[in-house]
Structures are given as structure tokens and as C-alpha cells.
Amino acid sequence: MAVREAGPEVAQPDAPRRHPVVEWLTTTDHKKIGIMYMITAFVFFLIGGLLAMLVRTQLMFPSGLFPLNTYNQLFTMHATIMIFMFVMPITVGIANYVVPLMIGAPDMAFPRVNAFSYWLFPLGGIIVLSGFASPQGAAQAGWTSYPPLSEHLTAGSSPGWGEDVWVLGLLVLGVASLLGAINMLVTIFKLRAPGMTMYRMPIFVWTFMVTSILLVLALPTFSAALMALFVDRNLGGHFFDPAPGGGGAILYQNIFWFFGHPEVYILILPSMGIISEVLPVFSRKPLFGYRAFIYATLAIGMLSFGVWAHHMFVTGASYSPFFSVMTAAIAIPTGVKFFNWTATMWQARIKMTAAMYFALGFLLLFLIGGVDGVFLGSPPVDFQLHATYWVVSHIHYVLFGGAAFGIFTGFYYWWPKWSGRFLNERLGKAHFWFWFIGANLAFMPMHIDGLEGMRRRVGTYLPVFADLNRISTVGAYLLGIGALIFVANVILTARTPRTAPDDPWEANSLEWATTSPPPPWNFTSVPRIRSERPVRDMRLAAATAAEAVAAEAASPDGEGQA
Amino acid sequence: MTKWLSAAPGRRLARLAGRAILCSLVLLTVTSCAPVTITRNGDEVHHLWMAYLIAAIVVMVLEGGAIIVFAVAFRARRGRRDDGSVPQIHGHNRLEVTWTVIPAILLFTLLGFSLHEYEQVNANPAPAMTVNVTGYQWQWSFAYATGTGKSLHVTEQAKGQDQGPVLYLPVGEPIRFELRSADVIHSFFVPAMFYKRDVIPGRVNMFTQVLDPSSAGHRYPGACAELCGMFHGDMRFTVAPLTQSAFQAWLNSERSRQAKTTSCSPDGTHLSLTAQSNHFSSTCLAAPAGKPVTIAFTNKDSGTPHNVAIYSSPAATKVLFRGQLAIGPKTVTFHVPALPAGTYYFRCDVHPTAMHGTFVVK
Known part of the structure; x- marks a missing residue:
């Protein structure tokens, strides 16, 4: 393993020298596109996080702080940004960088389509955010945007063009995600290196493959709902008009959640994959039950299309028993994954890096998010908990404790591969503790609020809930500080020399078989792939060879050897 | 019971502290965390919630405990060479089948209770009276349809701007709620009933509840639980259960009060x-x-x-x-x-x- 010293970049042999700005603006290199995805999504993460801080500041006081329509914009845009402009694109960015490397490919299958889908992403994001320039403000009907509230049939609904640009921006983001998903599927199916069979693919590739399948199947449904909403708002349509002759208000909810629940797994599956890479590496063990994990991922993917109306128990317009049975069923493969992760640590020699801290944080927080979600799958219990802070708590344990912790696990793990530099481990662990404690302070009290009847999406509330809300707000501020520690970590380590070797963690998958960062077409030669841990095989073979050489050198008749 | 609406600040803090301790020592919280419900259905659903909580605690302790114990017990220690001695375990079929089947049994058992309870909650016994609930942006309108004659609209507002109209209800008899919306989707939510139901334009939703006699004379907050626009948070109402005789007396006096005409002023163009x-x-x-x-x-x-x-x-x-x-x-x-x-x-x-x-x- 050669340690690459700071020095001139490896020149791209067949490309003329270009100005770096031109190079980045026109690149089709999956690694550069991946990095641009991640930087853009991280900027949106900071914006969405700032909105969350404002939301929590409002809720410090039972009578609120900001005007109520401003508050409705804050939580609507917070959720929209975090889901569509942070978690989704940042996992696409990670996959863009890592998946071709992991399967031993030189790039994505369609590099220009890849660049195109990236450039649609900031465009869509800016369109959504431009709603803040509307005189009536940005979208304020919640990220679910239920009609008739999201239409303007009544005076108090959604006037102005904030909601229209929300619809248009999400349509653009939808096209970007759809193109990206197709590209990813073709890459995984067609560009695997010789020897990289499906059952030797890293779990992250598997989870991202299932994510892409879900995107291809679910996103068009959402796009259709958005277009119908746009037609209703601007062209006199009646798709979701509750009046006789219209399509009805419930129609939208069925379409939305047919996308919306697979979407939850689109958000969490990549993080599950990241954890399944990181835990085995730092445990020095293979993932326990590799095949079972793959089957569980496929089962989740399939079942996720049969649970949508568990978001609609309280409408009285869904056949609840079917959806609660499916909901119980989908909890089983998720449970299997937990046991696999836990068993992976059995008798291990766990190296406690910042990435491993975040992976353990993921396990504990996502466990809470999984368990408190099971309550919501019971229709009668859901009658109380639906639309209360219990749900807010649940989704934040899943999407922050789960998805975001998984994403940051990936950051700390792949950072040396991406940049050639290590992040500071001590700052990374400080970041972890701020986030782990902050998340629990922010989201655990919400279970009690919610159970006792505090409703979500309210800017004012009964004073009895004030103390619990203040605890949540303090927790949210800790999360803000944690994010700033991460930013500081990135800035401080950006000036250090590029000291990262090819394989600093003694890892398993192919991205660690090339330099850090990798050269333009990734590999000069792809190692032999005979298991799901080719880099470990390579390392062991090298160690055996070195031992043999050493043994030969030590023996008296070993003279003359190199 | 009136704790729902107000409490002295000192007591509130003390109660919060007590509740926080109880809620972190989870097993004991089972009764203290949850509101006391005022309907028979509510009580049963609350028991169901407790069953889920107990199962959740068991899972959290076993699985969460295993994660923490493994992470601590199997961490690499200084001075010990890591590789080589680590057993490369790829899986264990019997174990994996076991931990698929046991959670499945647990989940489907709980689901069985849930679906049984779901039938109970959805049962629609013949009501003694019907309340017509209409949700507007951003207020509630209640009207009683009792026996013959005109329906009676509620006009009383609870003290304080936030509490909304007062819905007097008799205890001990089935009351049917018919929910209609005049504009967007709302949701009729009374936390003390452990129940909510969406109020959807173009659709009449209904449910039936029997209030527990012990709730008579107390007041409970209710509110809209589905985002309905700018003043969604303030779209509250107050449920005021009364004994059946007190309810009849209130109904009669209210009816005669509303029948009286009031003089008109101002007057003119x-x-x-x-x-x-x-x-x-x-x-x-x-x-x-x-x-x-x-x-x-x-x-x-x-x-x-x-x-x-x-x-x-x-x-x-x-x-x-x-x-x-x-x-x-x-x-x-x-x-x-x-x-x-x-x-x-x-x-x-x-x-x-x-x-x-x-x-x-x-």
C-alpha cells in the first residue's frame, strides 16, 4: 500500500488542460459529479437546518414568535429541503462516487446523462426556494401538500405562486432523480468488472440498486400528482376538487402516499447500505448473513408498495386491516437487518473511529425510530398518535437518527478516499456526541407531547407543553452546533497534506483498491474478485506472500532472493 | 382532569420533573405518561397502547442492550493485535430463521389485538343523539340534532380567545358525530378521547363514542389535527361533558335563550x-x-x-x-x-x- 505524498495531481493523460472552473462545469466524471452533488446537497442541508432552528425557536414559546403563515412556510420548506434536496441527492452523490468504484467500473453507464441529472438538481432546488420571493411567501401547505389546502379554492388556502414553484421545482427534481436512478441501474447491471457477480456486490450497491428500482416505480406517480395539482391550480382542473364531479380530496392522498411510503425507504435504504459497509470493516468481520440481508432489502422494496394507506387510517377512507397487516410484515425484514448488524459485532475487534461512532449512533437511534413506528401501524393506536408530535418524533428518529447518521457515517468513512485527507477524528467524535445527545433531547420528549395530544404543524400550543418543547429546542440547538463542528472539521483539515493511503481502514470493497482519490478512470487494473470482500482477499494474499518471502529470506538457502 | 387546561406553574414544573423521571424509567411510566381517557373505547385503546409499549421496551432493552454491550465488550483494546484472532462468521441459518420468526410472532400477535380493537372502535351503535360537526377555516361549528325540531347551534365560546366553541355532551349514552368540512381537510381530535377522525370536504365521516360518567363537569381541549392553513393551530374547541339531566336542562335553557329576539342596532344605510x-x-x-x-x-x-x-x-x-x-x-x-x-x-x-x-x- 503506497502512501501518496502531497504532490502534483496525476495528469489526465488524454484530456487537454482546462481551467478548473470549466473542468468542473463540464465534467462527466462520476467522482466530480458525486462531489458536486454532495456539496450542493450539503448547502441545502445547512439551509434546511437553519429553518429547523427557526421552527424550534418558534416553539420555545406557546404563543409563538413569527407570524403564523411564516411559520407554516418554515416547516413546509424545512421538510421539503431535507427530503428532496438533502437526503435524496446526497445519497445519490455518495452512490455516484462510490458505486462505479465498488463494482470496478470506470464511470457511470451514461456519463453525460449523469451530468445532466446533476445540473437539474440545483435548478430544481432554486426553483423551490424561489417561493420565498413570492409576495404571499413560499409553499406553506406542508411537505405533503394535501389539496384542497394546496389549491386555492378557498380564501385561506394557498394563494400566490410559492406553491406553484414548489410543484414545478419538485417536478424538475423528480426528472433528475428518475434519470439518475435509470443510469444507476444500467451501471450496476452492465458495468460490473469480471468476477463481480450479483452476490459478490457490496451491500451498499445492493441497497442503492433497490433504491433506484423504487425511484423508477414510485416517482412517476408523484410527478403525476404534482402535474394534476398544477393543472388544478392554474388551468382550472378538477383532479382533486372535492365538489361533485371532481376527483375528490382523498385521491391525492392515495397517489401521494403510493409514492410517499416507498420514498421513506428511498431515503433510508442507502444509509442501511452504508452501515452494512462500515460495521464489517471496523469489526474486522464479514457482514453476518450477507444473503439474508439482501433478501431483507428486496423484501422491504417489494412490501413498501403495499403499505401506503397506513398514512390514511384517520381519513376513514382506506381499508385499514390490509394496510396494518402489510405494515407489520414490513417490520420483519427491518428487524432481520438489525440482528444481522448486531451479530456482525459479535466477537469482533471493533476499531472505534468516528465513522464507527456514527454507525453505532445509527443503530441505536434508528432502532427507536423503528420501534415507535410500529405503534403507528396499529389503526386504533394511530387514531390517537396520528398527526401529533409522536409522528414528528418517529420520522426524525428514522430520517435524522437513521438516514442522516448513515450519511455522516459515510462521510467519515469515505472522506480519505474522496479527498486524500483524513477528517479530524477528535472533532468527528465531538460532532457525534453533540448529535447523539442533541437528537435524543430534541426528539425523545416529543413522544410524550404527542401522546398527550400536541398536534404537529402548529405555531401555537397549550402552555402545558411548554417545558417539553423547550427541552426539544435545546436539543435542536445542539444539533446545530454539531453541524458547525463538522463544517469546522472540513475547513481545518482541508489544508493538511494528502496523506491518505489507498486503504486506510483495511476495508473490503474495490474502491479501496485504487488511489485516494482515484485517478480519472478509477483503476489501472481491477483485482481478482472471488468473494464479496475482494480487497481483503488481496490484502491477505499480499500478507501471505510477504510472509513467504520473509520466511525464505530468513532461511539459509534463501540467499539470492530480491 | 382539569389539569388538561391549566395548572399552577410550580406544580407544573414538579409534575414535569416527576413525569420525566417516570418516563425514563420506562416500565413505571406505563400509566403515568398517558392521558386518562374519557371514553370506554379510549381506555381500551390506551391499554392496547400499553401492550405496544411493553413490547417496545422489551425489544429496546434486548436489541439496544445487545448493540451497546457488543460495542463495549468487543472493542479493540490497545496493545492487542487485532486481525487473525477475529472469527470470520458469515452467518448461521438456524439463528437467522429464529430471529425472523420470533419478531413475526410478536408483531402479528399485537396486530391481532389491534384489529380486534379496531372493530370495537369502528362499531356504530344506535346513537341517542347526533352532533353535526362542521370544520371551517379556522373554526368549528357544532349543531345538535335531538329528536324532532330544529337543530340547535352552539354559540358559547370558552373563556379565552383560544379555546373555541364549547361542545356540551351528555355522558353515558352513545353520541354520533357527523363530520363535514366547508372548505379544506380538518381533523376532529380530542386527546382525552384517544381518538381523532379527519373532516373531509365532499365526504361525511362519522363515529360514535360513549363518554364515561366520571368526566361530567370537567372540560377537555379539542382541536383540528390536520394542517388547514394559517390559523390551524388556533382552531380549538372545548368538550364539556355533563350528566344527562344537566345536559337536558342546558339544552332547554339554551333553546329558549336563542328563541328570544334581540333588538337591532345599528339601523340605517x-x-x-x-x-x-x-x-x-x-x-x-x-x-x-x-x-x-x-x-x-x-x-x-x-x-x-x-x-x-x-x-x-x-x-x-x-x-x-x-x-x-x-x-x-x-x-x-x-x-x-x-x-x-x-x-x-x-x-x-x-x-x-x-x-x-x-x-x-x-
Whole structure:
């Protein structure tokens, strides 16, 4: 393993020298596109996080702080940004960088389509955010945007063009995600290196493959709902008009959640994959039950299309028993994954890096998010908990404790591969503790609020809930500080020399078989792939060879050897 | 029970501290964390919730405990060479089948209880009375349909601007709630009932509940639980259970009170009307027939929209005039077209239950 010293970049042999700005603006290199995805999504993460801080500041006081329509914009845009402009694109960015490397490919299958889908992403994001320039403000009907509230049939609904640009921006983001998903599927199916069979693919590739399948199947449904909403708002349509002759208000909810629940797994599956890479590496063990994990991922993917109306128990317009049975069923493969992760640590020699801290944080927080979600799958219990802070708590344990912790696990793990530099481990662990404690302070009290009847999406509330809300707000501020520690970590380590070797963690998958960062077409030669841990095989073979050489050198008749 | 609405600050803190301790020592919380419900269904669902909680605690302790114990026990220690000695375990079929089957049994057992309870909650026994609930942006309207005769609209507002209209209900007998929406989706939520149901335009949702006699004389907050626009958070109401005799007495007195006519002022072609604390300064306006009328309308409620709209009847189906919403503090002049003689109805479209009156054209 050669340690690459700071020095001139490896020149791209067949490309003329270009100005770096031109190079980045026109690149089709999956690694550069991946990095641009991640930087853009991280900027949106900071914006969405700032909105969350404002939301929590409002809720410090039972009578609120900001005007109520401003508050409705804050939580609507917070959720929209975090889901569509942070978690989704940042996992696409990670996959863009890592998946071709992991399967031993030189790039994505369609590099220009890849660049195109990236450039649609900031465009869509800016369109959504431009709603803040509307005189009536940005979208304020919640990220679910239920009609008739999201239409303007009544005076108090959604006037102005904030909601229209929300619809248009999400349509653009939808096209970007759809193109990206197709590209990813073709890459995984067609560009695997010789020897990289499906059952030797890293779990992250598997989870991202299932994510892409879900995107291809679910996103068009959402796009259709958005277009119908746009037609209703601007062209006199009646798709979701509750009046006789219209399509009805419930129609939208069925379409939305047919996308919306697979979407939850689109958000969490990549993080599950990241954890399944990181835990085995730092445990020095293979993932326990590799095949079972793959089957569980496929089962989740399939079942996720049969649970949508568990978001609609309280409408009285869904056949609840079917959806609660499916909901119980989908909890089983998720449970299997937990046991696999836990068993992976059995008798291990766990190296406690910042990435491993975040992976353990993921396990504990996502466990809470999984368990408190099971309550919501019971229709009668859901009658109380639906639309209360219990749900807010649940989704934040899943999407922050789960998805975001998984994403940051990936950051700390792949950072040396991406940049050639290590992040500071001590700052990374400080970041972890701020986030782990902050998340629990922010989201655990919400279970009690919610159970006792505090409703979500309210800017004012009964004073009895004030103390619990203040605890949540303090927790949210800790999360803000944690994010700033991460930013500081990135800035401080950006000036250090590029000291990262090819394989600093003694890892398993192919991205660690090339330099850090990798050269333009990734590999000069792809190692032999005979298991799901080719880099470990390579390392062991090298160690055996070195031992043999050493043994030969030590023996008296070993003279003359190199 | 009145804890729901108010509590002394000192006691509140003490209760919070107590609750926090209990809630972290999870097993003991089972009863203390949850509200005491006021319906039989609510109590049963609350028990179901507890069953889920116990299962959740067991899972959290076993699985969460295993994660923490493994992470601590199997961490690499300084000075010990890691690789080589680590067993490379790829899986264990029997173990994996076991931990698939056991959670499945647990989940489907809980689901069985849930579906049984779901049937109970959805049962619709013949009601003794029906309450017609209508959700508006951003207020509730309640009307009692009891036996024969006209239905009775609730006019009483709970103390304090936030508590909304008061819904008196008799205990011990099945009450059917019929839910309708006049505009967007709302949700009728009474936490103390452990129940909510969406109020959806173009659709009538209904459910039946029996209030527990112990709830008589107390008051419980209710509110809209589905985001419905700017003042969603303030779209509250108050549930006030009464014993059956007290309810009948209230119903009779309310009916005779509403039957009495009130004198109309102001009167003329230049009317003035003020809205303050979600109330109009007059509940009866009068005007000459066949002449256009102006209404100088002052909204003193800061940040709250009000308007004046005139309808042909309290059913508010036919609009004769609708003034623009004015967000207070603001004064606007409405120009009402000439109307034929008759008795009409005016209201604030935003707060139809709290702010309405009679518009007499002579």
C-alpha cells in the first residue's frame, strides 16, 4: 500500500488542460459529479437546518414568535429541503462516487446523462426556494401538500405562486432523480468488472440498486400528482376538487402516499447500505448473513408498495386491516437487518473511529425510530398518535437518527478516499456526541407531547407543553452546533497534506483498491474478485506472500532472493 | 382532569420533573405518561397502547442492550493485535430463521389485538343523539340534532380567545358525530378521547363514542389535527361533558335563550360594526329595503382576519354579499348592494360559530 505524498495531481493523460472552473462545469466524471452533488446537497442541508432552528425557536414559546403563515412556510420548506434536496441527492452523490468504484467500473453507464441529472438538481432546488420571493411567501401547505389546502379554492388556502414553484421545482427534481436512478441501474447491471457477480456486490450497491428500482416505480406517480395539482391550480382542473364531479380530496392522498411510503425507504435504504459497509470493516468481520440481508432489502422494496394507506387510517377512507397487516410484515425484514448488524459485532475487534461512532449512533437511534413506528401501524393506536408530535418524533428518529447518521457515517468513512485527507477524528467524535445527545433531547420528549395530544404543524400550543418543547429546542440547538463542528472539521483539515493511503481502514470493497482519490478512470487494473470482500482477499494474499518471502529470506538457502 | 387546561406553574414544573423521571424509567411510566381517557373505547385503546409499549421496551432493552454491550465488550483494546484472532462468521441459518420468526410472532400477535380493537372502535351503535360537526377555516361549528325540531347551534365560546366553541355532551349514552368540512381537510381530535377522525370536504365521516360518567363537569381541549392553513393551530374547541339531566336542562335553557329576539342596532344605510376578541359589536343589524348600505367595519384583532358576509339564511348556502377579509387592526368600508325586505344572516366567514348575527331588511 503506497502512501501518496502531497504532490502534483496525476495528469489526465488524454484530456487537454482546462481551467478548473470549466473542468468542473463540464465534467462527466462520476467522482466530480458525486462531489458536486454532495456539496450542493450539503448547502441545502445547512439551509434546511437553519429553518429547523427557526421552527424550534418558534416553539420555545406557546404563543409563538413569527407570524403564523411564516411559520407554516418554515416547516413546509424545512421538510421539503431535507427530503428532496438533502437526503435524496446526497445519497445519490455518495452512490455516484462510490458505486462505479465498488463494482470496478470506470464511470457511470451514461456519463453525460449523469451530468445532466446533476445540473437539474440545483435548478430544481432554486426553483423551490424561489417561493420565498413570492409576495404571499413560499409553499406553506406542508411537505405533503394535501389539496384542497394546496389549491386555492378557498380564501385561506394557498394563494400566490410559492406553491406553484414548489410543484414545478419538485417536478424538475423528480426528472433528475428518475434519470439518475435509470443510469444507476444500467451501471450496476452492465458495468460490473469480471468476477463481480450479483452476490459478490457490496451491500451498499445492493441497497442503492433497490433504491433506484423504487425511484423508477414510485416517482412517476408523484410527478403525476404534482402535474394534476398544477393543472388544478392554474388551468382550472378538477383532479382533486372535492365538489361533485371532481376527483375528490382523498385521491391525492392515495397517489401521494403510493409514492410517499416507498420514498421513506428511498431515503433510508442507502444509509442501511452504508452501515452494512462500515460495521464489517471496523469489526474486522464479514457482514453476518450477507444473503439474508439482501433478501431483507428486496423484501422491504417489494412490501413498501403495499403499505401506503397506513398514512390514511384517520381519513376513514382506506381499508385499514390490509394496510396494518402489510405494515407489520414490513417490520420483519427491518428487524432481520438489525440482528444481522448486531451479530456482525459479535466477537469482533471493533476499531472505534468516528465513522464507527456514527454507525453505532445509527443503530441505536434508528432502532427507536423503528420501534415507535410500529405503534403507528396499529389503526386504533394511530387514531390517537396520528398527526401529533409522536409522528414528528418517529420520522426524525428514522430520517435524522437513521438516514442522516448513515450519511455522516459515510462521510467519515469515505472522506480519505474522496479527498486524500483524513477528517479530524477528535472533532468527528465531538460532532457525534453533540448529535447523539442533541437528537435524543430534541426528539425523545416529543413522544410524550404527542401522546398527550400536541398536534404537529402548529405555531401555537397549550402552555402545558411548554417545558417539553423547550427541552426539544435545546436539543435542536445542539444539533446545530454539531453541524458547525463538522463544517469546522472540513475547513481545518482541508489544508493538511494528502496523506491518505489507498486503504486506510483495511476495508473490503474495490474502491479501496485504487488511489485516494482515484485517478480519472478509477483503476489501472481491477483485482481478482472471488468473494464479496475482494480487497481483503488481496490484502491477505499480499500478507501471505510477504510472509513467504520473509520466511525464505530468513532461511539459509534463501540467499539470492530480491 | 382539569389539569388538561391549566395548572399552577410550580406544580407544573414538579409534575414535569416527576413525569420525566417516570418516563425514563420506562416500565413505571406505563400509566403515568398517558392521558386518562374519557371514553370506554379510549381506555381500551390506551391499554392496547400499553401492550405496544411493553413490547417496545422489551425489544429496546434486548436489541439496544445487545448493540451497546457488543460495542463495549468487543472493542479493540490497545496493545492487542487485532486481525487473525477475529472469527470470520458469515452467518448461521438456524439463528437467522429464529430471529425472523420470533419478531413475526410478536408483531402479528399485537396486530391481532389491534384489529380486534379496531372493530370495537369502528362499531356504530344506535346513537341517542347526533352532533353535526362542521370544520371551517379556522373554526368549528357544532349543531345538535335531538329528536324532532330544529337543530340547535352552539354559540358559547370558552373563556379565552383560544379555546373555541364549547361542545356540551351528555355522558353515558352513545353520541354520533357527523363530520363535514366547508372548505379544506380538518381533523376532529380530542386527546382525552384517544381518538381523532379527519373532516373531509365532499365526504361525511362519522363515529360514535360513549363518554364515561366520571368526566361530567370537567372540560377537555379539542382541536383540528390536520394542517388547514394559517390559523390551524388556533382552531380549538372545548368538550364539556355533563350528566344527562344537566345536559337536558342546558339544552332547554339554551333553546329558549336563542328563541328570544334581540333588538337591532345599528339601523340605517350607514352601519358600523366592530370585531374584537372574535366577537362582533352587534348581533343584529337593520337596514331599509331596496337601498344600498355601507358597513364601516373595524377589526381590532391584531393579526386575525375577519370579514362580514351576508347570507340568505343561517345555513349559509346562498351568499348575498361577501366582504374582503381584513387582517386587524384595520378599518374597511363594505358596500352592500340593495336587498329586498327580509331577515337575513351575517357572519364572519373565518369565525362563523363565534361571530354571526341577524341582518334585518325592512
